[in-house]
Amino acid sequence: MRQTLRKYWLGAVFAVTAALGGMAAFSAGAAEPAAKPAARVVAPEAEVCKGCHEKYVETYAKTKHGQSGNSKGPDCQSCHGDATEHIKAGGGKGVGGIFGFNDKKVSADKKSGVCLTCHDSNRHLTFWDSGKHKKNDVACSSCHLLHATPGAGSSIALKTPNPSIGPQQTTQRTLEYETCTACHKQIRSQLTKPSHHPIIEGRVKCTDCHNPHGALSHAMIKSESVPALCLSCHAEKRGPFMWEHPPVEENCLTCHNSHGSNHNRLLAEKAPNVCQDCHDAGRHPGTVYGGEAGWGGPLAPSTRLIARGCLNCHYQIHGSNAPAMRGKFFLR
Numbered sequence: 539m540r541q542t543l544r545k546y547w548l549g550a551v552f553a554v555t556a557a558l559g560g561m562a563a564f565s566a567g568a569a570e571p572a573a574k575p576a577a578r579v580v581a582p583e584a585e586v587c588k589g590c591h592e593k594y595v596e597t598y599a600k601t602k603h604g605q606s607g608n609s610k611g612p613d614c615q616s617c618h619g620d621a622t623e624h625i626k627a628g629g630g631k632g633v634g635g636i637f638g639f640n641d642k643k644v645s646a647d648k649k650s651g652v653c654l655t656c657h658d659s660n661r662h663l664t665f666w667d668s669g670k671h672k673k674n675d676v677a678c679s680s681c682h683l684l685h686a687t688p689g690a691g692s693s694i695a696l697k698t699p700n701p702s703i704g705p706q707q708t709t710q711r712t713l714e715y716e717t718c719t720a721c722h723k724q725i726r727s728q729l730t731k732p733s734h735h736p737i738i739e740g741r742v743k744c745t746d747c748h749n750p751h752g753a754l755s756h757a758m759i760k761s762e763s764v765p766a767l768c769l770s771c772h773a774e775k776r777g778p779f780m781w782e783h784p785p786v787e788e789n790c791l792t793c794h795n796s797h798g799s800n801h802n803r804l805l806a807e808k809a810p811n812v813c814q815d816c817h818d819a820g821r822h823p824g825t826v827y828g829g830e831a832g833w834g835g836p837l838a839p840s841t842r843l844i845a846r847g848c849l850n851c852h853y854q855i856h857g858s859n860a861p862a863m864r865g866k867f868f869l870r
Contacts, residue, residue: 552780700720765787781859
């Protein structure tokens with residue numbers, strides 16, 4: 539009996555020791571760093587270009603195009619065309635049939651056509667031909683930098699010709715509005731107004747609402763209508779409501795300016811003016827500030843001049859589910 543127990547304990551100790559040894563071997567193997575993939579080399583054809591354009595070839599090799607382009611490595615001829623005649627002529631700007639994206643004589647369609655030879659199947663470019671940018675001779679190279687390394691938090695490099703207008707720069711990311719407002723100057727001015735979407739702060743991007751590569755909708759927004767786009771974020775205004783405010787259902791921009799305003803809540807005008815554009819002959823007259831209802835009224839000064847506004851009573855202005863007249867007039 540004693541000998542049997544001794545064999546049992548020796549077997550158990552041996553099993554535990556073997557298990558611990560196996561775990562140690564496994565840990566040692568897991569600690570070994572994984573082999574790094576071999577760095578892609580520049581294609582032999584591009585090495586010739588590197589003799590004169592070293593800066594562009596080196597930076598291109600670090601970009602997304604350079605890393606996922608030609609299987610044999612970054613190749614300048616994939617975008618700029620056959621360089622045989624260019625080399626024979628000894629180089630030079632515009633010599634030898636080289637395609638230049640910065641050449642103003644080349645049409646925007648031809649520049650974008652080179653990009654579309656690879657990117658034509660991208661779903662974001664489905665409506666490129668119907669988009670405003672294509673119709674206004676905007677090329678891919680008007681916004682994108684092909685030889686630049688993308689900034690932090692971005693997969694593409696964008697042109698940023700103007701300085702940032704944000705009050706404080708709190709991010710290293712490339713902010714899209716800096717590229718878009720290079721052409722859309724009026725929108726740039728609206729973004730600096732006191733009430734604005736947090737675009738210059740980097741919390742909202744232009745492409746959150748618009749598809750710059752083309753869309754069939756108004757202003758190339760990413761929804762079928764303006765209300766559908768706004769409600770994708772402002773879901774509390776969605777409803778359904780028993781009593782709906784018609785302008786809300788029709789178009790949010792009837793009352794609001796989406797990019798920026800001098801008035802609270804992005805309103806196009808200060809209340810009550812924004813309400814009186816439609817409700818000028820309602821139960822309350824639109825002439826709140828008239829001579830008969832102002833400071834020197836026939837009976838007493840108007841109580842609607844100070845600390846009063848339409849929303850003080852008509853609080854549920856986007857829609858209401860309250861019963862009877864309280865809901866019909868969007869009252870509290």
